Amino acid sequence: MRAFLLLICLLGLGTGRPGGGALSAQEWGSSRTRALVERAVARRSAAESEGSIRRWEALARGMVLFLARIGEDQTPPRLVKADELAVEVYWEAPGRSKQTIVAWRDRAWLPTDIQYHRDHLGIVTNDYGPLIRLGDGDEVRDVPHPLSAAGAPLYEFALVDSIAVESGEQTLRVYAVQVRPRDPARPAIVGTVYLEVGSAALVRFQFSFTRAAYREASLQDITVSLDNALYGGRHWLPWRQELEIRRRAGLVDFPSLGIIRARWVLDRMRLEDESLPRGTGGLAIDGLLAPGGSDSLWEGTLAAGAEAALGPLRGADLEQVRREVARVFRSRAGALDPGRVRPGFRRVSDLIRVNRVEGVRLGVGMTIRPGGGTVVAAPWLGFGTADGRWSGRLDLRRTLGPRSTLVVTAERAVVDFVDDPVISPAVNSILAQETGRDLGDWVERRAVMLGAAHRWDGGLVLEGGLGLEEWRSVATGATPARGSFRPNPSLGGARLLVGRATLEQGTSGLDDTGLSWRLAAEGGRGGETRYARLSGMLRWAGNAGPGELSVTTTAGWASHGTPRARGFVMGGWGTLPGEPHRRYGGRRILLQRLEYLGSVPIPELRLGSIGGTGPDLAIGPFLAAGVAGGGMTAVPWVPSAGARTVAGIAVEGLFRLVRIEFGVALDGGGAGLAVDVAKPWWRIL
Numbered sequence: 013m014r015a016f017l018l019l020i021c022l023l024g025l026g027t028g029r030p031g032g033g034a035l036s037a038q039e040w041g042s043s044r045t046r047a048l049v050e051r052a053v054a055r056r057s058a059a060e061s062e063g064s065i066r067r068w069e070a071l072a073r074g075m076v077l078f079l080a081r082i083g084e085d086q087t088p089p090r091l092v093k094a095d096e097l098a099v100e101v102y103w104e105a106p107g108r109s110k111q112t113i114v115a116w117r118d119r120a121w122l123p124t125d126i127q128y129h130r131d132h133l134g135i136v137t138n139d140y141g142p143l144i145r146l147g148d149g150d151e152v153r154d155v156p157h158p159l160s161a162a163g164a165p166l167y168e169f170a171l172v173d174s175i176a177v178e179s180g181e182q183t184l185r186v187y188a189v190q191v192r193p194r195d196p197a198r199p200a201i202v203g204t205v206y207l208e209v210g211s212a213a214l215v216r217f218q219f220s221f222t223r224a225a226y227r228e229a230s231l232q233d234i235t236v237s238l239d240n241a242l243y244g245g246r247h248w249l250p251w252r253q254e255l256e257i258r259r260r261a262g263l264v265d266f267p268s269l270g271i272i273r274a275r276w277v278l279d280r281m282r283l284e285d286e287s288l289p290r291g292t293g294g295l296a297i298d299g300l301l302a303p304g305g306s307d308s309l310w311e312g313t314l315a316a317g318a319e320a321a322l323g324p325l326r327g328a329d330l331e332q333v334r335r336e337v338a339r340v341f342r343s344r345a346g347a348l349d350p351g352r353v354r355p356g357f358r359r360v361s362d363l364i365r366v367n368r369v370e371g372v373r374l375g376v377g378m379t380i381r382p383g384g385g386t387v388v389a390a391p392w393l394g395f396g397t398a399d400g401r402w403s404g405r406l407d408l409r410r411t412l413g414p415r416s417t418l419v420v421t422a423e424r425a426v427v428d429f430v431d432d433p434v435i436s437p438a439v440n441s442i443l444a445q446e447t448g449r450d451l452g453d454w455v456e457r458r459a460v461m462l463g464a465a466h467r468w469d470g471g472l473v474l475e476g477g478l479g480l481e482e483w484r485s486v487a488t489g490a491t492p493a494r495g496s497f498r499p500n501p502s503l504g505g506a507r508l509l510v511g512r513a514t515l516e517q518g519t520s521g522l523d524d525t526g527l528s529w530r531l532a533a534e535g536g537r538g539g540e541t542r543y544a545r546l547s548g549m550l551r552w553a554g555n556a557g558p559g560e561l562s563v564t565t566t567a568g569w570a571s572h573g574t575p576r577a578r579g580f581v582m583g584g585w586g587t588l589p590g591e592p593h594r595r596y597g598g599r600r601i602l603l604q605r606l607e608y609l610g611s612v613p614i615p616e617l618r619l620g621s622i623g624g625t626g627p628d629l630a631i632g633p634f635l636a637a638g639v640a641g642g643g644m645t646a647v648p649w650v651p652s653a654g655a656r657t658v659a660g661i662a663v664e665g666l667f668r669l670v671r672i673e674f675g676v677a678l679d680g681g682g683a684g685l686a687v688d689v690a691k692p693w694w695r696i697l
Contacts (some may be wrong), residue, residue, distance in 0.1 A: 026456060035148055035587030036071035036109045038194075045171040048187060049164060051212035052205070056139070056159050057341045065247050067104040068283045071311070072135045074099065074113075074276040075321040078126045080267035082696050088471050088518055091272055092122045094318035097133060098309040099299070101250075101278065109137045113299035115309045120319075122667045123622040128272065134297040135253055135276045138354035139217055139238055140573065146234060156197045158191045158212060166200065167191050177206060177216055180241030180251050183207045190336075191219070199225035202337050203236075215240055219336045219649075232258040232269065235337075237328045237480065244283050251279045256330045265356030265379035265390075268696060275321050277286045331469075337395050338413075353380050356390060361437035366448040369426055371398025386411045394425070398490035401426065401456075412464075419463045421479075426486060427453035429577045431532070431547060432566075434586025436689045439695045448495030451585055451661060453648075455503045455577050456484040461510075481536070481569045482507040483577040485520065501648045505575035508538035524692070525553045525560065534578070543574040544609050559610030559632060570599040570642070581649050589684035596656060597649030599642030607634040614665075630664040636675070664690065 017160035034263040041046070072119030074097045098115040111134045117516075142160035145154040172188040186206040193200030200504035203219025216237045226234070234257050257272040311317075356379030357363055365373050375394035381387075390407040405423040412418055435451045444450040485504035488497050502589030512534045519526040527550075534545040545571050552560035568580040580601035584593030587603060609632040616624040636658045641651040661673030673686045689697065 017131065028568055029044055032400075036060075040168045041519070045169045045189065048189065049159070049169050049213060052159050052207050052214060053161055053164050053591045055212050056214060056537055057161060060066050065105065066284055067102070068247075068281060069103070069249075070101045070278040070282070070311075071280040072099040072101050072276050072278045073097070074133075074274060075134070075317055076128060076132060076275075077271075077318060077321055078124060078275045079271040079273065080122070081271065082693060088317055090122070090676075091270070091318060091322065092124050093119065093120045093126055093129075094314060094321075095133070095303070096310065096314055096317055098305070099134060099297075101135060103137050107240050108142065111135065111137075111297045111299075112179065113297070113305075115305035115307070116300050116303040117310065117314055118303045119306075119314050120623055120667070122669065123619060123624070123626075125620075125622045126272075127332060130295075130297050132221055132255070132257075132272060132274055135250060135278065135678050136238060137250060139214060140238075146255075149227075150373070151227060151231060152199075152221060152225050152234065153227060155175055155201060155221065157619070158201060159205060166195070166198075167193055172204070174209060175206075179215050179239065180243075182242065184215060184242075184689060186215050187212075193377065194224060197224055198222070201225070203333065204336060213240070213242075214492060218333045218336075220334060228259075230259045230261070232260045233334065234258075235333050237330060237333060243281055249281065252277050254330060263355070265354045273321065273660050299472065308561060334380060335415075336412075350490075353378060355379075357392065358390075358693065359437065361441070362392060362394070364441075365437055366441040366445040366490075367426070367452055368444060368448075368488045368490050368492075369399060369454045369500055370396025370401060370403075370488045372445075373397070373403070373426075375403075396426070396489075399486070401486075401537060413675050415468070416592075417464065419461075419465070419477075420462045421459065421463065423460075424456065424458050427457050429455045429483075429579075430581060432549075434584070434653060434696065435686075436691075436694045436697045440686050444490075444492060444497075446493050448492035448497050450497055453501050453503065453581075453594065454486055455484050458482045458484065459510075462570045471518045473514075473518075475516075476512060477484065478511045479509075480507060481510045482637045501576075502646065503575075503577040505577060506538050506578070508536040508541060508575070510534065510536040519553070526556070527552050536578075537574075541573055541575070543572060543578070545570040545578055547580075560630070562609075563609045564603075564605045564606075564607075566603040568601045572599070574599055574644070576644060576647050579644050579647060579649070580640060582640055582652075583649075583656070584684060585686045588636055588638055588677070589673050590677035590682045591656055591680070591684070596638070596639050596640040596652040597647065598644055598651050601638065601640045602637040603636070605636040608632045609662065609664065626665060628669045630662075630668060632662060633659070634662050634675075635659050669693070 017135045024283045076095040078093040080092050081089040083278055084403060086544045095116065095118040097113055098679050100112045100114055103109040113133065129150065129676045131148055140157055142157050142162060144155040144157055156166050158164060158167045162480040166174045172185050172190055174185055176183050177186050187210055189205050189207060191205060192202045194225040200222050201219040202222060205214060206214050206216035207213065220235045237254045239252045240248045243249050253276045255274045259270040261268060309574050357377040362375045362377055373396045375392060377390065377392035388409045392405045394403040403425045405421065405425060407550060412420045440451050459479055459481040461477045463475065463477030465473065465475040467473045483503060483505045485502040490497065514530065516530040517528055519528045532547045536543055547567065549566050550560065552565040553560060572579060579595040579597055579599060581597035581605060582588055582601060583591040583595040591658060609630040611628045612631050613628050618624045637655050639655045640651050643651060658675040659678055661671060663672045667691050671688055671690050676683050
């Protein structure tokens with residue numbers, strides 16, 4: 013108990029003040045900074061006045077992406093829909109503008125009924141003017157601009173450095189000036205303005221908002237980057253822009269995030285041309301109301317453009333902007349995320365699932381954020397209706413900067429003993445309840461662990477943990493609607509001190525192409541038990557002719573003395589369809605899979621407002637082989653006595669949300685069929 017209290021103290025649940033970091037050491041409100049900001053306000057006011065420039069016109073090309081992050085923060089978001097637009101932008105003094113969408117194309121990667129606010133399909137012509145509005149005023153309304161005459165007194169400024177930035181075809185020297193509100197509880201921005209050294213003109217404006225600025229509870233944050241360029245030697249006009257809006261579930265705390273990312277570049281700029289069209293009446297953003305228009309304005313495929321837009325814009329990495337905002341507000345966390353208590357769960361199966369040990373297991377969870385600080389408590393409680401077993405989990409999580417997390421976990425839960433599930437929890441629950449086919453092998457896990465995680469740019473994630481862990485055998489106790497359950501194996505063992513570390517790199521492509529891998533190391537000791545365990549996965553996927561080729565290798569090794577619950581198994585659904593389910597295993601395993609999927613057009617069925625079933629199926633052959641050895645005592649699996657090989661056909665449909673596999677065992681003639689949700693979605697099921 014004393015050790016557990018010490019771990020809680022490490023999470024900072026005491027009364028100590030959080031550290032200020034490097035940014036808190038900046039000199040806010042110095043006379044030099046105030047003079048620079050006053051010049052910038054005057055310069056911007058003069059630029060907005062009639063007579064500075066009479067009119068200009070440009071063509072803006074933009075990409076608007078809708079993405080979904082499924083799982084914890086380390087999970088890269090998946091593309092749901094992409095819209096590419098070409099917009100004619102016309103501006104005339106004093107601050108009147110007109111935008112006309114002249115070309116528009118789109119593609120959906122997943123079913124969606126997303127409807128954008130009209131201003132998400134246009135660009136910002138005046139750095140938002142004196143008052144900032146987003147989402148047609150539904151998301152953010154009338155937030156004072158820090159470089160407006162009325163807004164500047166509401167903010168504090170700190171001169172950080174002078175740096176070189178790209179501006180159009182030039183590289184300019186600018187002052188980086190951080191901005192934060194004097195009153196963090198009011199609607200305001202927090203970010204950085206980049207002012208040209210000579211003129212104090214606004215070259216770049218990167219910012220987010222305080223929590224009070226958001227008019228919708230589901231908004232997690234909005235991040236904006238605006239870049240201006242110098243035209244005609246004297247006019248600072250829009251050049252490139254990026255906006256990202258992130259929304260979370262409004263009523264419950266759930267690890268999913270909807271993201272809208274808009275990215276624009278302006279070219280074909282024409283200034284003071286008397287031939288430009290006159291008049292800015294009608295809608296501010298007009299033109300096409302749906303995809304259409306000329307294809308002559310597009311360069312390359314929509315998929316290629318969306319792929320490029322998934323990465324950071326040069327000089328405008330919005331993740332970096334969020335990190336800077338978090339540092340500025342490190343001691344004012346409530347201004348960014350106020351404290352709240354909400355129902356919460358990590359996956360749907362936390363609420364309800366079915367297996368042959370617990371029967372129907374019901375659960376309830378909460379998420380507690382004291383004062384909107386960096387510590388989050390997530391208690392969860394479950395009850396099995398068949399065995400009367402209570403289970404529970406408490407996660408205490410503290411963020412250590414924008415990329416690192418420290419976690420203390422106390423858990424008592426019935427879990428499938430394998431590292432990588434072979435079936436989604438939802439499908440396994442249906443099979444177990446309705447047919448008596450439960451593909452898990454269950455054990456009660458009791459553990460108290462201290463863990464940490466760190467994420468780098470590019471998706472590389474390192475996780476580790478140390479703690480006490482015990483595995484206890486559990487017996488079949490439920491009755492299915494039809495059929496009967498097989499006995500649950502006895503996999504219990506001694507209480508051990510266990511350490512684990514995992515290094516993982518995922519793919520970021522639209523279709524999970526590229527190289528991904530995972531390396532894991534584990535060791536434990538307790539009483540007479542000592543063991544070490546290594547495992548890894550390597551997957552490559554890429555385009556090959558008209559289809560996609562993927563190669564996956566999974567391997568594992570464990571020493572003598574490894575607990576039964578830490579062995580490796582293969583066979584059947586998810587590994588070698590056609591072989592008996594989890595028939596083979598031991599302390600060593602090697603699985604290899606080669607697959608080729610081509611696209612086959614099919615008639616698309618409409619699904620109401622969310623779109624349709626998709627225009628094609630991915631279908632093709634696969635070949636899988638595996639070998640397992642290193643005997644273990646009192647386990648239901650056996651060494652494979654050589655390689656076991658399966659050949660089959662895989663089909664993915666409904667925007668590759670559903671996967672079907674049919675495999676035939678070449679060594680024994682057995683056949684197997686598996687129908688499931690695509691694996692990337694298992695983490696929330």
